[in-house]
Amino acid sequence: MEKVLASIITIGDELLIGQTVDTNSAWIAQRLNAMGIWVHRRVAVGDQRDAIWKALDDECALSSIVLVTGGLGPTADDITKPLLAEYFGGKLVVDERVLAHVQYLFEKVFRRPGPMLERNLKQAEVPDVCTVLFNRIGTAPGMWFERNGTVVVSMPGVPAEMKGLMTDEVLPRLQQHFKTPIIAHRTVFTIGMGESMIAERLTGFEAGLPDTVKLAYLPHFGTVRLRLTATGEGQDIDGLFATLCALVKDITVVAEDISLEAYIGRLLLEKGKTLATAESCTGGMLAEMLTSIPGSSRYFLGSVVSYSTSVKETLLGVDASGGVYNEATVTQMVKGVLEQIPADYAIATSGIVGPDGGSEETPVGTVWVAVGTKTRISAKVFHFRWDRGINTQLAAMNALNNLRLFVLEN
Amino acid sequence: MEKVLASIITIGDELLIGQTVDTNSAWIAQRLNAMGIWVHRRVAVGDQRDAIWKALDDECALSSIVLVTGGLGPTADDITKPLLAEYFGGKLVVDERVLAHVQYLFEKVFRRPGPMLERNLKQAEVPDVCTVLFNRIGTAPGMWFERNGTVVVSMPGVPAEMKGLMTDEVLPRLQQHFKTPIIAHRTVFTIGMGESMIAERLTGFEAGLPDTVKLAYLPHFGTVRLRLTATGEGQDIDGLFATLCALVKDITVVAEDISLEAYIGRLLLEKGKTLATAESCTGGMLAEMLTSIPGSSRYFLGSVVSYSTSVKETLLGVDASGGVYNEATVTQMVKGVLEQIPADYAIATSGIVGPDGGSEETPVGTVWVAVGTKTRISAKVFHFRWDRGINTQLAAMNALNNLRLFVLEN
Numbered sequence: 001m002e003k004v005l006a007s008i009i010t011i012g013d014e015l016l017i018g019q020t021v022d023t024n025s026a027w028i029a030q031r032l033n034a035m036g037i038w039v040h041r042r043v044a045v046g047d048q049r050d051a052i053w054k055a056l057d058d059e060c061a062l063s064s065i066v067l068v069t070g071g072l073g074p075t076a077d078d079i080t081k082p083l084l085a086e087y088f089g090g091k092l093v094v095d096e097r098v099l100a101h102v103q104y105l106f107e108k109v110f111r112r113p114g115p116m117l118e119r120n121l122k123q124a125e126v127p128d129v130c131t132v133l134f135n136r137i138g139t140a141p142g143m144w145f146e147r148n149g150t151v152v153v154s155m156p157g158v159p160a161e162m163k164g165l166m167t168d169e170v171l172p173r174l175q176q177h178f179k180t181p182i183i184a185h186r187t188v189f190t191i192g193m194g195e196s197m198i199a200e201r202l203t204g205f206e207a208g209l210p211d212t213v214k215l216a217y218l219p220h221f222g223t224v225r226l227r228l229t230a231t232g233e234g235q236d237i238d239g240l241f242a243t244l245c246a247l248v249k250d251i252t253v254v255a256e257d258i259s260l261e262a263y264i265g266r267l268l269l270e271k272g273k274t275l276a277t278a279e280s281c282t283g284g285m286l287a288e289m290l291t292s293i294p295g296s297s298r299y300f301l302g303s304v305v306s307y308s309t310s311v312k313e314t315l316l317g318v319d320a321s322g323g324v325y326n327e328a329t330v331t332q333m334v335k336g337v338l339e340q341i342p343a344d345y346a347i348a349t350s351g352i353v354g355p356d357g358g359s360e361e362t363p364v365g366t367v368w369v370a371v372g373t374k375t376r377i378s379a380k381v382f383h384f385r386w387d388r389g390i391n392t393q394l395a396a397m398n399a400l401n402n403l404r405l406f407v408l409e410n
Numbered sequence: 411m412e413k414v415l416a417s418i419i420t421i422g423d424e425l426l427i428g429q430t431v432d433t434n435s436a437w438i439a440q441r442l443n444a445m446g447i448w449v450h451r452r453v454a455v456g457d458q459r460d461a462i463w464k465a466l467d468d469e470c471a472l473s474s475i476v477l478v479t480g481g482l483g484p485t486a487d488d489i490t491k492p493l494l495a496e497y498f499g500g501k502l503v504v505d506e507r508v509l510a511h512v513q514y515l516f517e518k519v520f521r522r523p524g525p526m527l528e529r530n531l532k533q534a535e536v537p538d539v540c541t542v543l544f545n546r547i548g549t550a551p552g553m554w555f556e557r558n559g560t561v562v563v564s565m566p567g568v569p570a571e572m573k574g575l576m577t578d579e580v581l582p583r584l585q586q587h588f589k590t591p592i593i594a595h596r597t598v599f600t601i602g603m604g605e606s607m608i609a610e611r612l613t614g615f616e617a618g619l620p621d622t623v624k625l626a627y628l629p630h631f632g633t634v635r636l637r638l639t640a641t642g643e644g645q646d647i648d649g650l651f652a653t654l655c656a657l658v659k660d661i662t663v664v665a666e667d668i669s670l671e672a673y674i675g676r677l678l679l680e681k682g683k684t685l686a687t688a689e690s691c692t693g694g695m696l697a698e699m700l701t702s703i704p705g706s707s708r709y710f711l712g713s714v715v716s717y718s719t720s721v722k723e724t725l726l727g728v729d730a731s732g733g734v735y736n737e738a739t740v741t742q743m744v745k746g747v748l749e750q751i752p753a754d755y756a757i758a759t760s761g762i763v764g765p766d767g768g769s770e771e772t773p774v775g776t777v778w779v780a781v782g783t784k785t786r787i788s789a790k791v792f793h794f795r796w797d798r799g800i801n802t803q804l805a806a807m808n809a810l811n812n813l814r815l816f817v818l819e820n
Contacts (some may be wrong), residue, residue: 014628017639018439018450022432029428039426040461044435044452051450058468073605117610137795152545161797162726195483200527217483218424229427277715279694283701287694287715294765294798296693296717301717302725305687305697311712311751341721348658355704386570388704 003231004178007043007059009052011071011080012157024069029172037065043282045373047071052083054304066175072123072140073182081125081143084154088145088253092130092140095141098132102139108239111339130154142169151177168307186241187227187257190248191401195219198226198248204246213240221390221397225257253404260400261289267407268299273344275403277303278316278337280324280350281367285396301343306333309330312350315340324350325362327379330370334377344405347371347399351382353391367395378406411643414588416442417469418452419462421481421490422567426456434479434572446590447475457481470560475584480567482550491535491553494564498555500539505551507541509534512549540564543579545571552579561587565650596651596669597637598767601811602656605629608636608658615657622652631800631807663814670810671699672796677817678709684755685813688726688747689711690734690760691777695806708709711753716743722760725750726736734760735772740780744787755817757781757809761792763801777805781813788816 010211014020022044022084029039043059045051052071059066071080085092093212101125106116123139126132133142133153138161145152153170155162190198195217199206206215212232218225227243230237245255254263268275277286287303290296312318318329333348351367358364365386370379382398384391418438424430432454439449462481469476474647481490492650495502515528528556533549536542540790545565547573555562563580565572600608609616616625622642628635636654640647655665664673678685689695697713700706714725719725721730726746728739743758761777768774775796780789792800792808 013624015436016439016452017443017626018441020438020448020628026425026428026431029426029744031428033427039455040451041465042426042454046450048450052761054452088512097713117606117608120606135803160800196527196530199529207792214423216423218430220430239416279697284689284694284697284715286579287689287717288698291693291717292799292802301538302717302721303694303713303717305694305701305715307697307701307707308711309711314752315712315750315799340725342724387573390570392702395634399508 003272004065005035005063006065006067006178007063008039009055009059009066009068010042010044010157011052013046013267015044015070024157024159027159027163028067028166030393031166031186032065032174033183034173035171037174037178038182038183044274047079049079049083052080052333054141055088056152057089057259060147063152066150066152066323068152068154068168068408069162072154072156072375077186080154080396081127081266084145084152085127085129088127088129088147088152090127092125093128094124095126095132097134098141101134103184105139133165136164136168137161138164144170144173175207181231182233182239184230184235185227185236185257186244186255187252188241189223189225189258189260189263190251191223191253191260193224193251194225196358197226198251202226202244204248205244209240210235213237213360215244221393222401223253223260223397227257247304253401257368259293260397260404262293262309264400264407265290265293265296265299267404268345272409273407274301274342276301276337276341276343276346278333278346278348279303279305280307280312280333280348280408281348281353281395282392282399283307284360286347286399287394288399300343304337312336323362325352325366325368326350327368327370330368331372331377331380334370337372338374345373345403349395349399349401351395352394353384354388365391367391367398367407369395369399369402371406372398373410376410378402414447414475414590415473416447416449416475416477417473418449418699419465419469419476419478420452420567421457421462421478422452422454425454425480434567434569435568438477438479438576438585441576442584443595444473444584445581446593447584448593448640457489459489461489462495466497466562470557470562474560474588476560476562478562478564479572479579482564482566490564491537494562495537495539498537498539498557498562499613500537502535503538504534505536505542506534507544508536508551511544513763515549521625536722543575546574546578547571548574551765554580557565588651591641592643594647595637595638595667596647596654596665597635598651598655598658598665599633599635599663599670599673600661601633601663601667601670603634603717604714605634608634608661612636612654612657615654619650621643624646625654631803632811633663633670633807637667641677663811664757670701670807670814672703673745674810674814674817675700675703675706675709677814678755683815683817684709684711686747686751686753686756688743688756689715690717690722690743690758691763692759692802692806692809693717695802696757696759696809699810700805711751714747714750722746733772735758735762735776735778736760737778737780737791740778740789741782741787744780744782745784748784755783755813757813759805759809761805763794763805765797770784775801777801777808779809779812781809781816786820788812 131144354364541554550566764774
């Protein structure tokens, strides 16, 4: 069975000038991949006729599926829709269902006073050579074109609108349209060992893999996901995965593709325990990561972000006379926050993430982390070498991992 | 003067399978753009020989500068370096300076016990047809190739390493190598009006712009940046920008390209005032946004993330008998956090960001925000219609904007 290949084209000067980070492509690729469609190219071009036309020509020649996002907004810098009409040999006509939906959104949802703008009415125009895909939450519809066996789908670039269209319309239609091969993934999530050390350990395993099974290393802030991908049928991916898991047992968090914060949530729910955080250098990032998980209110009670020394002293009872970047401070922060918030476990962080504030004894990148309960607390120091953003992420990730180990042992 | 065109090629299955979001490209594009180099295409391909080779062929034909990131790690799924040697007609040889640096990193920085791994030593190999670019913080060097007037630079995909190489080596060399045209940007940051309404207001202005000046709309969680870009010399961009600013005066935050959290930091520093937050539905995101700014400890004291109702009651003195999604709760949260943390201003949030937890009277997306001082508090309710992540971002952004307006008025 042949592989079904897809390309993603993203349109918009804002992507090329670097003012927007493209998160859509990763989301789309994940969904297609799960269906056995392989995204082999992603191309970004600006709001320019020639560049868009060439990208369509190129990708239609290389792929059976071309998904286009962006370039459909109501403002004048968007030129994609008339270009698609011309490219596929049609003309723009008003779609009555889309028009009614745009009017509904303006009157009932956005509650805009006064008559609709001409440029918003224009959003109800579609090329007469496409199948219109209904966009529940926005004014710009999706458009499905077919030519010479290739499917081209155009969607707005707003992430929520693109995701709604993909889920409601595009993915089910692609599933019907293409016979896709089976692609299976198995992922094990590790922490505490670098990519090269793991690779050294897995040299023999990797050399023995059949051609149709690939091993990938996916590092992310001190964690590494090991992913096996098998294409086609008849692979013993589960047997290979069991071997892989046995080889990395000592550094495994869980044999699943899951985030550390989601895993910790599950662990706390299973044990019926609750958590609080006392954050200095992570500045609320731990709380934000933990509460990004739906349902986290069942185990996460809250946080004291004690960014200033005075808040550490008054609210958490820290004795800061010996400085705040040390074991005593984070230990007192754990105790202090458990006095204020009646959780079973707490995490505390204090350190210098940069760019300034370091000293000879305590250089930038020094971070103390403590985890524990009212009666037992374990502290550890880390030395990170990167910029403010990465040092903060590494501090948060290592703090969550220390909590994981503590909860498993206590 | 001719425009200098650049392409970015990102290599790695992890980008195509959607396991990693590409943040490098946006950073690179920003830096090149500021120098007058226009990134007109970005292409992502997997760790596959044919795909990489074709991408090099295509982009070298279209651009004077081709920047390649990724595919240089120490693990077996990285095939880029031998391919580049072959592509440019060279062979791999050990570079003594890189070798010494790799050894230094392993012994002194990573402090790995035991001898270095063969695969790490291999990172000191480079094609003998390139200029080696020194990577301060990582083991994989950058490589600069030239052929037929096109410059191809290969860098590792790890963001901190890529950024270091670009800043230290690639940008200064590109500046020397190419005569670049002048590209000027002027950005005004607005809040409180949608993209289409602004565009309607600016129809006449936009129609009157010369061909060499473009206006772009960059929406981001309830804010819109309006960016004028002029190419070439002799444009009165400052005059046009002054006209634009006058047209959007009522919705302007500041006539600069700056984040809302950075702007608020500057405002507080100017006034010599401090800030605390009391967060329920934003779950620490406000604190995290505020502390992401270097130097924020001069005005941000801390936060109480009162995710559970009991923490709202005990730590912030909220009377939750009438529920927690209302004006009384957020008003009491502002008062309560200012009792605990001696700041001048506070922000409080409480609401339902989803996906569950809504009711008939208080549907998902209802968020109350209060801002104020000990003596004067202003509260407002919002109704967001998106998913958990976006609703939380919108809540945080609107809360910061309400604080901005309050501080300017009080």
